[in-house]
Amino acid sequence: MRKDFKLATTSYPELTNAISTQVGQLRKNIPNTMKGFSAMAQGATSDGSLDEKTKELVAMGIAIALRCDGCIGFHTKSLIRLGASRQEFEELLGVAIYMGGGPSLMYAAQALDAWEQFGGLRK
Template identity: 55%
Template sequence: MDWHDFMSETEANIDKLNREIPQTFKGFGIMGQAAKADGALSEKTKEFIALGIAIATRCDSCIGFHVRSLVRLNATREEFCEALAMATYMGGGPSYAFSAKALKAYDLYAAEAKDA
């Protein structure tokens, strides 16, 4: 999978849908901002939770979005791999395969962030 092509296509599809259902888009955005705000849990911790759910539900686009957020939040590869171990433990074989996909995305985006 080419993560850049896949995420560009996903974002284009979402943008098109958002133009058709602007109120839903607005509401989803407000909900996301509230859910990700630092509180008792940091945004980074919440993004790790979201990544685990994305892996468990086998959502490639969700994996891409949350991996990029974790890179932005300076998640280390060690933290990331520990989260993948928990996701694999909780989800078994399918989560193992999707954790491998997530690690590939992390390595790509983290390398780009390092070079930027």
């Protein structure tokens, strides 16, 4: 991809920041629901037989399959934080494309855009 070409108009850092702001409001307004969701997220992503990075790779594949822009942003950010390589990320995108066909290809391209926007290394 040319470095001067932007695939999408979505700014994933801006999108995740905006969602985080609204989630903060939900934490205040529906605290029991949000505590339950947070507990579920912690239980699902904590190390077990699979490590946290592997679980985030699975979550990213699901985010692409379900076409969730916010999920793509948050899971991309987490994968970069967890030290995923671009090669691991691209292999995940390949599996997501295989499982989801053309629509997943479109969202895989957007996920690659999110990777670059969050500072993931280019080839």
